[in-house]
Amino acid sequence: MKTAAVLTMGCKVNSYESEGMAELLEKDGYTIVDFDSKADVYLINTCTVTQIAARKSRQMIHKARLTNPDAVIMA
Numbered sequence: 001m002k003t004a005a006v007l008t009m010g011c012k013v014n015s016y017e018s019e020g021m022a023e024l025l026e027k028d029g030y031t032i033v034d035f036d037s038k039a040d041v042y043l044i045n046t047c048t049v050t051q052i053a054a055r056k057s058r059q060m061i062h063k064a065r066l067t068n069p070d071a072v073i074m075a
Contacts, residue, residue, distance in 0.1 A: 004030040005039040007060055010047035018045045035060075038068045044075040 004025045008018040021043055022032050033039050042064035048054040057075060064073050 002028075002030045002041075003033045003037070003039040004041040004043060005033050005035040005037060005064070006043045006045070007035045008045050009053065009056060009060070010045070014045050014047060018043070021045065035064075036067070038071075039064075040068075040071055042068075042071055042073045044073070046075060 004022070006018050006022045006025070008015050025041070025043070026032060030041065035042070044057060044060050044064070046053065046057040046060075048057055061073055061075055064071060
């Protein structure tokens with residue numbers, strides 16, 4: 001079973017886009033899991049308008065890498 005975790009950081013537009021990307025992943029045979037779970041793919045949809053947002057995005061990338069070093073991470 002292929003798994004994917006989707007995390008949205010940012011505005012309502014990001015939320016809408018993340019929902020669409022999750023639907024595409026599901027159509028491709030992925031099961032969507034919680035971001036804290038081990039997944040084959042991590043999709044982090046973020047906006048880095050501020051330095052704080054950029055730092056939080058890097059932290060989430062690092063967290064995904066720690067959870068599954070072999071995963072594909074898209075941000």
